[in-house]
Amino acid sequence: MALLALPLLPAGVVLALASLVYVFLFVGRRGRNFPDGPPTLPVIGNLHQMPKEKPYLKFTEWAKTCGGMFSLKLGTTTAVVLTDRRIIKQLLDKKPSTPSNRPKNEVSHMIGEGDHMLLMDNTPTWRIYRKQIHQVLTE
Incomplete structure (x- = not known):
């Protein structure tokens, strides 16, 4: 052996x-x-x-x-x-219709209860938040 x-x-x-x-x-x-x-x-x-x-x-x-x-x-x-506002604006405006959901992460949903801007999926609520943040960034 x-x-x-x-x-x-x-x-x-x-x-x-x-x-x-x-x-x-x-x-x-x-x-x-x-x-x-x-x-x-x-x-x-x-x-x-x-x-x-x-x-x-x-x-x-x-x-x-x-x-x-x-x-x-x-x-x-x-x-x-x-870190650059112009780059962020470009990326937000580039293709908003393209699906860009994050991979499913149960821990992020437990922590943020699904409604924290950084952890949200591409939903109507997220679009409202995104629009408000976009307005602030373009001021």
């Missing part, structure tokens, strides 16, 4: 090393379709740079160097941050 397991050991080691190389080269990097952002580290992305309190101050700092739209890699998730 030990003789059968011996040839599998080098294959297992090679597979483990290939997996580690893949994780360090690709996990933690932003995709090609995302805007640039601050430099990332393998696996954790930008998590090490995120402050625990007042993250908006860090976003403002990054906006000065990266522009009004940049992306952050938070582990395996990529977040796009918008």
Whole structure:
């Protein structure tokens, strides 16, 4: 039995090393379709740079160097941050009829009870909120 397991050991080691190389080269990097952002580290992305309190101050700092739209890699998730009113207005006006619902997330519905602007689906209520926010942003 030990003789059968011996040839599998080098294959297992090679597979483990290939997996580690893949994780360090690709996990933690932003995709090609995302805007640039601050430099990332393998696996954790930008998590090490995120402050625990007042993250908006860090976003403002990054906006000065990266522009009004940049992306952050938070582990395996990529977040796009918008800080420029003109870019926000462009995105809100671009294709409002295109369905742009978020993926279903039960936790967000439990937290916001379904009526927090950032967590809402594309519903008539959301459209009313969006219209009001759009008016404020264009003043």
